[in-house]
Amino acid sequence: MKNIFFLFFAISFISCSNSSEDELYTPIPLEVNVPSNFPEMVYNLDNNPVTEAGFELGKALFYEGKLSANNAIPCAFCHEQAFAFTHHEHTVSHGLDGGIGTRNAQPMQNLAYQSEFMWDGAATHLDFQPIIPLTSEVEMGETLSNVITKLSETDYYKKQFAKAFENGAINSENMLKALSQFMVMMVSSNSKYDKYVRNEDGVTLTDIELDGLTTFNQKCASCHATDLFTDQSYRNNGLSINPKFNDKGRFNIFENPEDLYKFKVPSLRNIEKSNPYMHDGRVATLEAVLDFYDSGMVDNGNVDPVFRRDDGTLGITLSDYEKESIIALLKTLTDNEFLNDERFAEF
Ligand code: HEC
Ligand code: HEC
Known part of the structure; x- marks a missing residue:
């Protein structure tokens, strides 16, 4: 009871x-x-x-x-x-x-x-x-x-x-x-690029955006791979060592010398909106990013071999039009539905 x-x-x-x-x-x-x-x-x-x-x-x-x-x-x-x-x-x-x-x-x-x-x-x-x-x-x-x-x-x-x-x-x-x-x-996943790739709503890319896509696939997509725009690997893309932080990147995790100054390959989705760029935000604009790939890399001791040109210098050679067209392509990755989606906004 x-x-x-x-x-x-x-x-x-x-x-x-x-x-x-x-x-x-x-x-x-x-x-x-x-x-x-x-x-x-x-x-x-x-x-x-x-x-x-x-x-x-x-x-x-x-x-x-x-x-x-x-x-x-x-x-x-x-x-x-x-x-x-x-x-x-x-x-x-x-x-x-x-x-x-x-x-x-x-x-x-x-x-x-x-x-x-x-x-x-x-x-x-x-x-x-x-x-x-x-x-x-x-x-x-x-x-x-x-x-x-x-x-x-x-x-x-x-x-x-x-x-x-x-x-x-x-x-x-x-x-x-x-x-x-x-x-x-x-x-x-609802940028202009996505709609083009998925054949949705009759969305097409302009000539310059398509040219950008071709160059991107040749020169960038080995790392910025798949429709996530990253292969999720860690790479050293030839940035000079920032004396203020001397951030050794992936090396900090396993202290493996092969990992020195490697950072996770970032996705390029919504890249137009996520400036400044690189792990320490040192690059202000997309134009400056492409100038960096073309002529700004330095030999920090562990740069990814992909960037080594036949003449021994480092970088990805890009003409002015290639830079312009890659930027046009990158802007098609802006997903305004996501950036304005009420579900993720503060109450
Ligand atoms: C060997 C791999 C590799 C290749 C090839 C490569 N990238 Fe990158 N990219 C990286 C890595 C790694 C970073 C981040 C580096 C850091 O911050 O230390 C990066 C950063 C960037 C960023 C800044 C992203 C952010 O959120 O800060 C942009 C934009 C970019 N890359 C565009 C390109 C373009 C365009 C090409 C072709 C011209 C290219 N990349 C080729 C590996 C690569
Ligand atoms: C003071 C600024 C700051 C605050 C507050 C902050 N973050 Fe971050 N977040 C960062 C920075 C900087 C990085 C990159 C850190 C790094 O690589 O060491 C980051 C990285 C991340 C990443 C990794 C993204 C990726 O692609 O790998 C996630 C996820 C994240 N933050 C979620 C959160 C969550 C959830 C909270 C709250 C609990 C939070 N952050 C609070 C600055 C902040």
């Missing part, structure tokens, strides 16, 4: 905490866009299926200052949608208390299709990537446990974690899963 009473009490207690309809676990699935011109998705959605409530929670977290020590630096501080989620007008980004980082904020797009993250591949799973900015002293400077405490004190998060996860727990595992649910939805 006593036990039954206790059970009754316990059930009424649980149901009491779930009394309002909208605090119940409600797994309404959301479909992740799988463009027909993309390679295989890497992220395993079976381990973290995207739901409406999980996505909404992930988005709230992405725009949430409480993820940082001073409650003022959300992820979106450095990842602004209009600029393909980069830190606009910053060569290297700055975060907590004006702390200056050493790298240019990468765009956030098509993350479900990537196996490694950051310029040097320091993160090998999307679910764990956010721990790096969250705990970095020059970015958000916070601890996971402090964040969880702060979120647990907020009615919205109590309700939203309960809706998004079966166990309803406000913990770092669920927080990271929700952030990933938001991030895997960020698919950019």
